[in-house]
Amino acid sequence: MVGRTARGPFSFSSDDISGKRADEPDRTCVHFIVAKRPTDLWPGITKDSTGKIDTVTIKSEVLSDPGGKMNKVSTQCKTEQRCSANVPIGFVGAGNMAFGITQGILMSGEVSAENVRVSAPSSNNLGRQSEMGVGITHSNAEVVSSSRLVFLAVKPHLVPGVLQEIASHVTREHIVVSVAAGVTVATVEALLPPDSVVLRLMPNLPCLVQEGALLFARGSKARPEHGALLRDLLAPCGLVEEGPESWIDAHTGLSGSGVYLFAEALAEGGVKMGMPSALAHRIAAQTVLGAGRLLRDSGKHPAQLRADVCTPGGTTIFGLHELERGGVRAATMGAVEAATELGRKGAGQGEVRCRERITLGTGEHGL
């Protein structure tokens, strides 16, 4: 038993402690304070920016420090459970996105691997899921039947066929989350039973390292609490935002792969100037990472940071002049625009095929 009674209804117990006990010096501890109800939260702890009250991080003085060697601990307070804990989760499709999201949600420690099930036709991608302890199967129907929240994580052109296959297993209790680029909520809803709860999510690959940028939109039957559950579940994957569906394609264009090209070009510039390739790529990666963190953590506008590093007559402004001369700004904006437009048209035929399927419909939902 480490703790002592905090104010209000809180108490610490050894079960609530992650990491070393507070009476073991020289290491920061994270204390998880469990509140019985949201209203039990410690006075002074404010709600997080999303208005949720289930995970709040504050700084506090160490409450128990017999050795006197710890000055501060980071105290993480949460209600008894995240709302997403224990929700059975399924993935139809086991590729990069399914893997990235699975990794993220398991990292939270709130969802256990036994609560997750993944399907794919081949075993090519199931091995790594299995290594994480996730249930694997070749049956999409089995995933849907055993889950409440189902991620649809197949390539866009496969969405109609997969929806056709799983539609009869989707009930009003299910929450279907499509990550397929360019496939609209309306299309997914049209291919599922009436009143199906559908959300559309656009993640990106850095979910793999818990630094994704994710935007979701709610379908016509999805209520705010469905959005809250998804947000809660995905929080460990990175930044999770909600917005109208009309922003999803723009997000796809913005957060997609363009930045890798920029990193590659930076590295190749280094190589051109005589740097070994491997070193140049390591430095480019770190440069992109550092810039991203500085932008996010400082909250500064990029133009401000750019101005901060420009010595008059110095190297940076000479480099920036070349970028402007090459039209990098216009080209980048144009890239986001082009990717967005393709997404709006249906991400490389995925949506077109979905629409055809609905138009050709053979049943109530065009199946």
Ligand SMILES: NC(=O)C1=CN([C@@H]2O[C@H](COP(=O)(O)OP(=O)(O)OC[C@H]3O[C@@H](n4cnc5c(N)ncnc54)[C@H](OP(=O)(O)O)[C@@H]3O)[C@@H](O)[C@H]2O)C=CC1
């Ligand atoms: N990659 C990215 O950066 C992003 C991707 N997306 C979207 O995520 C979705 C998945 O992309 P991604 O993970 O990259 O794709 P992958 O090609 O990596 O994975 C696709 C998965 O779907 C499986 N699959 C194929 N056919 C079926 C079927 N009939 N039933 C069930 N599973 C099937 C594949 O099986 P098998 O393992 O047997 O090959 C594979 O596991 C796409 O719709 C894409 O638009 C969204 C944002 C970013």
Ligand SMILES: O=C(O)[C@@H]1CCC=N1
């Ligand atoms: O280009 C693609 O198809 C994927 C979808 C979203 C990001 N990349």
